[in-house]
Amino acid sequence: MSNLDPTQLVIFGITGDLSRRYLLPALYHLCKDGLLPEQLVIIGTSRQALDLDDFLGHVEVCVLEQDKVCDPEVLNQLRALMRLVQLDPTNPEDYHKLKLTLDSVEDEFGTCMNRLYYLSIPPQLYAQVIQHLGEAELNASCAHGNALTRLVVEKPFGYDTPSAQELIDRTGQWFGEHQVFRIDHYLAKETVQDVLLFRQHNQSYETCWNSATIASIDIVAYEHLDVQGRSFYDEIGALRDLIQSHLLQLLALTTMELPEKDSSDSFHASKEQLLAALGAFPADQVATHTTRGQYIGYRDEVGNADSMTDTFAALELTPPIPRWKNTTFRIATGKALDAKRTEIKVTLTDGRAVHFRIQPEPRIAVDNDPSAVTDFSGVERPVNHPGADAYERVLIDAIRGDQTLFASSREVMACWHFVQPILDEWAKNAVALQPYEKGSDPIHIWRP
Ligand code: BG6
16 A cells, blocks of 8 residues: 555546546556555435445446456455445535544544545536535535635536636635646646656757748547537537647647646646647637537437537647748547547648557657657656556656646636637627538548
8 A cells, every 4th residue: 555645535427428438437446456555435416315236237347357347356346445425416404414523534534634526527517516515614624623624526617717717706705726637538648747857858849849840740639439419518519628728738748848846836837838828819800710510410419400519629720829820730539420530730841740649559759760758657656557547647746746637717717718719709690600521530620
C-alpha cells in the first residue's frame, strides 16, 4: 500500500454510467496495484437503498483487465473498502446524515481523514449538491485535525460563458480553487502528458517551436462511435463536448510557453496565459472558418426531428499570438466517423511533421529524425503501469491533491470565451449544418 493520507472517497451517483464504466474499474486496478491509501473508505451514494454485493454483482469491474476477469481476492479487498449510503442529492437533510456517516468512519479509524467528494452525477445537479455540502459543513475539514476536503467534478463545466461563470462563482462560495479538481480526462492520457516531455527533452525543436518553423498545428479527435442514444448530447454538441474542453487543452499544451517551474501553479500559469491570449474566435470568421455537421440518423436516435446539434465541428484560425502569428491552428472532432483517431500533428515549414498519436496505439513520431527523443515510458509517474487508464491517474492525483492535470477555473472560462462567438453564430444558423453518412471519412465533411 502507498503512503497516502487516510482518505474518505465519496462518490455521488455510484450507480451511474461514469462510476460503473470508469471509476470502479480504475479503483479495482489501483487496488490490485497497491496504489490506494492504506486507510481508505469508499462511500457510494445512491437514491435507492442498495445491497453492496448485489450492486457489485451487476458492475463489470474488471473491464481494464486483459482477460476482463476479476481476481476474486482483489475484488474482495475492494468490496471491503466500500460502503453504500442512501442519499437524495436534492434533499438537504440527507447531507447531515452523510456527515454523521463520515464522522463515524473517522471515529472508527481513530483519525481525521481527507475527504474527496466525486460528483459523478448530472451536471445540472452540481450547484445544488455543492451548496448542500457547504450548508452541512461538509466542505470543512475534520474539526480536530488538518485533514483536507476536496471536490472532484467532471465536465461539462457550464453550458456557455455565463452559466460557467455562475457555476464557478457558486462553487467558490463553498470551496476554494485549491480544493476543486475539474477533470479533463484527456490531460491524463499518457501521450498528452508526453507532449510537454517531448518539448522539454528536445531543445532543438523547442528553440524553434514557433511560427518561423511551424506552418500548422492540427488537433483532431475523430470517433467511430455515434452518440449511442445519449439524448442529453442533443443539448451539447461536438463543439462544446470536445473542443471547448479536451481539444483546447491539447492546443494549450502544444503551444504554451514551457512552465518556468516544475509545479502545478507554474503549469497552470502557462496554460492560462496561452488560452487568454487566444481571445475569442473572431465572430466575422465563423461563417468562413468553421464547419458543423450532423450524421444522418442522428435525429431519429435522439428523438428530435428538428435537431440542429453538431455531431461534427471544425475550425481554423491564425491566432493573435506573436509566437504563432504565421501558424494555422486547425481543430476538428466528430462522431460516427470511419475510425477512432485522436492526434496532434505539428507540421514544420520544411514539410516534415511531429505526430503525437493519442489513440489508438499511443506514440510520438518525428518524420525523418531518428535523433528526436520520443519515448518517455521510463519517466517516473504516480501511476506507471503500461496501459494505465486516465481515470486511475485522475483518482490518484485527486487523492494526492496534485492539481496539475485538472482544469483551473481561468482555463475553463478562457475556453468558453474562445468558443462563445461560434456558438452564437451557429445558433443564428450563420453556418449550414452539413449532413454526413455514418462511417464517413472526415475529409468528406471538412477539407481544410
Ligand atoms: C468525453 C465526451 O468527454 O470524451 C464523449 O463527453 C467522448 O462524448 C469521450 O466520447 C471521448 O473520450 P475518449 O477517451 O474515448 O477519447
